[in-house]
Amino acid sequence: xxxxxxxxxxxxxxxxxxxxxxxxxxxxxxxxxxxxxxxxxxxxxxxxxxxxxxxxxxxxxxxxxxxxxxxxxxxxxxxxxxxxxxxxxxxxxxxxxxxxxxxxxxxxxxxxxxxxxxxxxxxxxxxxxxxxxxxxxxxxxxxxxxxxxxxxxxxxxxxxxxxxxxxxxxxxxxxxxxxxxxxxxxxxxxxxxxxxxxxxxxxxxxxxxxxxxxxxxxxxxxxxxxxxxxxxxxxxxxxxxxxxxxxxxxxxxxxxxxxxxxxxxxxxxxxxxxxxxxxxxxxxxxxxxxxxxxxxxxxxxxxxxxxxxxxxxxxxxxxxxxxxxxxxxxxxxxxxxxxxxxxxxxxxxxxxxxxxxxxxxxxxxxxxxxxxxxxxxxxxxxxxxxxxxxxxxxxxxxxxxxxxxxxxxxxxxxxxxxxxxxxxxxxx
Numbered sequence: 001x002x003x004x005x006x007x008x009x010x011x012x013x014x015x016x017x018x019x020x021x022x023x024x025x026x027x028x029x030x031x032x033x034x035x036x037x038x039x040x041x042x043x044x045x046x047x048x049x050x051x052x053x054x055x056x057x058x059x060x061x062x063x064x065x066x067x068x069x070x071x072x073x074x075x076x077x078x079x080x081x082x083x084x085x086x087x088x089x090x091x092x093x094x095x096x097x098x099x100x101x102x103x104x105x106x107x108x109x110x111x112x113x114x115x116x117x118x119x120x121x122x123x124x125x126x127x128x129x130x131x132x133x134x135x136x137x138x139x140x141x142x143x144x145x146x147x148x149x150x151x152x153x154x155x156x157x158x159x160x161x162x163x164x165x166x167x168x169x170x171x172x173x174x175x176x177x178x179x180x181x182x183x184x185x186x187x188x189x190x191x192x193x194x195x196x197x198x199x200x201x202x203x204x205x206x207x208x209x210x211x212x213x214x215x216x217x218x219x220x221x222x223x224x225x226x227x228x229x230x231x232x233x234x235x236x237x238x239x240x241x242x243x244x245x246x247x248x249x250x251x252x253x254x255x256x257x258x259x260x261x262x263x264x265x266x267x268x269x270x271x272x273x274x275x276x277x278x279x280x281x282x283x284x285x286x287x288x289x290x291x292x293x294x295x296x297x298x299x300x301x302x303x304x305x306x307x308x309x310x311x312x313x314x315x316x317x318x319x320x321x322x323x324x325x326x327x328x329x330x331x332x333x334x335x336x337x338x339x340x341x342x343x344x345x346x347x348x349x350x351x352x353x354x355x356x357x358x359x360x361x362x363x364x365x366x367x368x369x370x371x372x373x374x375x376x377x378x379x380x381x382x383x384x385x386x387x388x389x390x391x392x393x394x395x396x397x398x399x400x401x402x403x404x405x406x407x408x409x410x411x412x413x414x415x416x417x418x419x420x421x422x423x424x425x426x427x428x
Contacts, residue, residue, distance in 0.1 A: 080111070080120070081120060083107065084107070084120065084124045087100065087103060087104050087107065087124075088124070088127060088131070090103075091104060091127075091128065091131045091132065092131055095131055095132055095133040095136065096133045096135055096136050097136070098136060098137045098138035101128070101132055101136050101138045101139070101141060101142070102138055102141060104124075104128045104132075105128075105138070105141040105142065105144075105145055107124075108121065108124065108125055108128065108145055109145060109148075111124075112125075112145075112149045116149065116172045116173050116178075116182075117172070117173060117174055117175055117178055118178075119175070119177065119178050119181065122178050122181045122182055122185070123181055125145075125181075125185050126181055126184050126185050126188065128142070129142060129185055129188035129189065129192065130188055134192055134193075139192065139194075142189070142192070142194070143189070143194045146185070146186070146189050146194065150182070150185075150186065151207075152186060152203065152204050152207040176251035176255070177251065179251075179255065180251060180254050180255060180258065183255060183258035183259065183262070184258060186204075186258075186262055187258055187261050187262050187265065190204070190262055190265045190266055190269075191265060193269065195266070198276075198279055201266055201270075201279075201280060201283070202283045204262065204266065205263055205266060205280070205283045205284055205287065206283070208259045208260075208262045208263045208287065209263075209284070209286050209287040209290075211255070211259050212256055212259045212260070212287060212290060212291075213286075213290060215252055215255050215256050215259070216256070216290065216294065218252060219252045222252065250306045253306040253307045253309070253310045254306055254310075256310055257306075257309055257310045257313050260291065260310075260313045260314060260317050261313060263284055263287055263317065264313070264316070264317040264320065266280060267280050267281070267284065267317075267320065267321070267324075268320065271320070271324045277324060277325060278325070278328070281321065281324075281325045281328050281329075282328075284321075285328075285332050288318070288321055288329065288332050289332055289333075289335070289336045291314050291317060291318055292318060292332075292333055292336055292347070293336060293340065294314065295311070295314055295315065295318065295347075295350060295351055295354060296342065296346070296347045296350045296351070297350075298311070308357050311354055311357040312357050312358055312359070312360070312363060315351075315354060315355065315357065315358060315363070315367065316358075316360075316363045316366060316367075318351075318370070319363075319366045319367050319369070319370035320366055320370075322370035322373050322374060323366060323369045323370050323373055326373045326374070326377075330374075330377055333347070344377075344378070344379075344382070345379070345382045348374070348378065348382065348386070349386075352371075352386065352389055352390075352393075355367055355393065361400070364393075364397055365397065367393070368393055368394060368397055371390060371393065375390075
């Protein structure tokens with residue numbers, strides 16, 4: 001072991017990499033067997049890892065490797081996949097490295113320029129967004145990549161939510177499963193706080209609103225075109241049969257789920273600032289209205305995982321809006337009820353009915369807060385009629401919280417009082 005460490009310390013891995021790279025890269029054109037290609041790329045990756053401690057050497061090694069030249073000269077996907085696997089390993093090893101992130105962005109730029117329907121490239125894009133450190137100096141390259149290929153942020157205003165000709169991903173991604181991965185990329189971009197100006201946030205919300213409305217129309221058309229999908233299901237714990245529209249196109253539910261999460265995250269990030277919260281809510285009023293209408297009209301079985309997840313996200317999104325901006329939400333809801341000839345009591349009953357979908361304790365907590373915020377706006381007769389349901393939601397949550405507090409459970413890690421409460425049967 002000591003001899004191995006001594007030899008390792010005396011080796012100049014930068015020179016070794018240059019020599020090996022010069023001899024090995026031309027062989028990629030000769031040996032087409034996938035196992036040989038993977039072994040050669042993995043060997044280069046191992047040598048690169050040895051040079052990551054010194055940035056100057058790493059940059060020189062990467063210039064010598066010239067990934068874009070390798071990719072452009074290859075017609076087989078084996079090399080692309082092997083290079084992507086190498087970059088994944090390097091990024092996990094050094095998430096703060098600006099050099100590795102630059103390599104990833106150059107590869108993504110090259111691959112996305114060829115096709116936006118390549119699932120391998122989109123998944124690598126998503127992996128890069130998730131694996132990179134938020135302190136990486138080259139994080140701006142990921143934003144540039146998103147602006148270039150997403151079409152969500154443009155220099156042209158969307159007007160009445162009409163898509164522009166330069167909305168690249170919006171018009172060129174034809175496969176639903178690839179588009180879902182792209183929406184995950186957009187969600188990661190929001191979580192990395194890449195969009196800090198009001199103009200950027202507004203355009204992203206407009207994109208989410210337009211796509212959400214489009215998917216609502218697509219869902220309605222799918223139901224009309226496939227009436228055989230109308231079948232009997234069971235709602236929550238009820239034993240009564242009910243006719244439900246159950247679309248088998250899971251992608252419609254998944255796309256709407258991620259669109260709501262994008263808008264929700266943007267609002268969640270600015271809710272601590274009243275000024276920015278008012279602006280973001282103003283941008284999301286149309287999305288809030290369509291979400292509230294969907295909650296009132298959708299008949300979805302809890303047994304469907306994708307649709308149940310959508311309802312959970314919709315409720316959590318609406319509930320946070322209610323808690324933070326109650327008066328603005330009520331004015332939006334009032335306009336919706338008048339336009340659709342609905343009654344407040346009917347909407348509230350459907351809203352409470354779908355609360356059975358909630359599983360997350362955080363969602364249930366926000367749900368109860370939203371319910372209390374709406375109580376002053378409900379007629380006295382409606383409050384009296386809903387008291388049993390309100391009480392059930394309240395006391396079940398209260399019982400759980402009291403138990404966690406009493407036992408000082410670790411799931412209360414967020415509570416300021418946790419460390420000041422002694423578990424039952426233990427002394428100070």
